[in-house]
Amino acid sequence: MTKDLYARHRSVLPDWLALYYEDPLEITHGEGRHVWDSAGNKYLDFFGGILTTMTAHALPEVTKAVSEQAGRIIHSSTLYLNRPMVELAERIAHVSGIPDARVFFTTSGTEANDTALLLATAHRRSNTILAMRNSYHGRSFSSVGITGNRGWSPTSLSPLQTLYVHGGVRTRGPYAHLDDRDFIDACVADLLDLLGHTRPPAALIAEPVQGVGGFTSPPDGLYAAFREVLHERGILWIADEVQTGWGRTGDHFWGWQAHGRSGPPDIVTFAKGIGNGMSVGGVIARAEIMNCLDANSISTFGGTQVTMAAGLANLNHLLEHDLQGNARRVGGLLIERLRAVAAQVPHVREVRGRGLMIGVELTRPGTDEAAPEAASAVLEEARAGGLLVGKGGGHSTSVLRIAPPMSLTVAEAEEGAATLERALRSI
Incomplete structure (x- = not known):
């Protein structure tokens, strides 16, 4: 068979x-x-x-929520008011740590990162993106273009200019022999040098723990140190929490919180676990960034009622237990x-x-x-x-x-x- x-x-x-x-x-x-x-x-x-x-x-909670919602209505698109979508967005905005947060739902992590790149490049009017070596951000044309892992990057063509930064892998590379403090200092020095040779980037996108890259991570505090450099120059920080979010790392609810002394990221992307198998992804950003687009947009399947019901039941279960x-x-x-x-x-x-x-x-x-x-x-x-x-x-x-x-x-x-x-x- x-x-x-x-x-x-x-x-x-x-x-x-x-x-x-x-x-x-x-x-x-x-x-x-x-x-x-x-x-x-x-x-x-x-x-x-x-x-x-x-x-x-x-x-059981997710199965029941999906069944009950499917018995009412499965889908209507974002052109109509959608109570389950609003309710889940409210919960996610509350736990995000981002002030005045707005939430946009997608169907996958790839699409979430794609949306984050659109927001960052539009907000900053730059198509230059900083990404981490050994990273993975999805399979769309734009997200492949910022993926720093050859095994998952089938083309070098890209709508973006991508510059790769040291630091995502602690135990390999030119700084592996350094202690944590010196490792962070060396990576920051490398970032400063890189910024001196390029036009101002739109954003740095980084996974707090690199998923496809083999669950590698930098010392705690690296992205906080990067954030200080970026913030001085108006460059956005995108935390790709597709694999690390919702408490999986144990110590923190979001992976970025291990690097959080300079505040939350400007944009957070999520997917995977929130739907517990249903196709849910999304982007969280400050209102001024989320609202920067000057053209109409919708999502046909992002935020559809049955997946939102599943996500809300799943998040409630995770928090309550x-x-x-x-x-x-x-x-x-x-x-x-x-x-x-x-x-x-x-x-x-x-x-x-x-x-x-x-x-x-x-x-x-x-x-x-x-x-x-x-x-x-x-x-x-x-x-x-x-x-x-x-x-x-x-x-x-x-x-x-x-x-x-x-x-x-x-x-x-x-x-x-x-x-x-x-x-x-x-x-």
């Missing part, structure tokens, strides 16, 4: 549409932190549909457990992350050379043991990406760590 579906997939979908596993997996249903495939096999899900199933599979606190506690235990395992596995260069956003970087033993074949082998072995994880990384896909639903229990964390330990030892 799965082989037949794979053949049909190959015959009608693009060759570049990536699939995991030598024998691709069809997931048919899920509950809590588990999913089942078409053969009836059960898996502990440590990737959550690429960080999208944020709270739990088949969360303190899933941020759970991510901090259970994620901390999981990271320490994996670091203990890594100390005994020569292929593991580093275990890094925050909360329930953890990367395990694999290299050839005794070197810093990426080992994508080892990552693929571990992915297969983990699946055989009943565990689903993801892959990523800047130089190659040699980082295991671990991001389970934020309701993960201690027992499930232990179970997943034990399965991953067996998979790692198998290489």
Whole structure:
């Protein structure tokens, strides 16, 4: 059955549409932190549909909200007043930390970042964008143009002039040997030098934790230091919170808050987890920035009633059950457990992350050379043991990406760590 579906997939979908596993997996249903495939096999899900199933599979509150809203009306577009959209926008504006915030809903993180770039370039009247090396911001023409990860950038053509800044990866590159304070100082000096050689940029866009890049991050405070430089020059700061938002990092509700001493970003983008699987993305910005466009615009599917109902129910559940606190506690235990395992596995260069956003970087033993074949082998072995994880990384896909639903229990964390330990030892 799965082989037949794979053949049909190959015959009608693009060759570049990536699939995991030598024998691709069809997931048919899920509950809590588990999913089942078409053969009836059960898996502990440590990737959550690429960080999208944020709270739990088949969360009753979300399922009920979707069903009830679908029974009334599914869609009308933004040309009509939309109560669920207004209610979710009010909640998001309140928790955003941005004063006088306005919220615009999209259907994906790509579209959210695309909108943020439109706002920033229009507001600043500049098409120059600062982005981070090893970054990923989506698959549209503009977001590919600012993505600093070769593996996810299929063209060098772009409507934007993009300049790449140091700092997104702490343990690689020319400043890796420095301590945190000197690392930040060196990155700021590099940014100042770069700004001296270009026309004023519109914005810096940065993921607080680089997702596709392998869950890498700078020392806390780097983006606050950047923000001071940018603010003096009127350059906007866009925080791409598509993967880091809603408390996944445990310590903070937004990833930017680890760098927040100089205030919130000018623009925040979000997506993935807020819909718990429904297509919800969006942009938060100060009113003067959001309202800077001088032409009409709508969104046909952004903010549609059924996805807004899902997002509101999901956000309420997350806040009422303190899933941020759970991510901090259970994620901390999981990271320490994996670091203990890594100390005994020569292929593991580093275990890094925050909360329930953890990367395990694999290299050839005794070197810093990426080992994508080892990552693929571990992915297969983990699946055989009943565990689903993801892959990523800047130089190659040699980082295991671990991001389970934020309701993960201690027992499930232990179970997943034990399965991953067996998979790692198998290489």
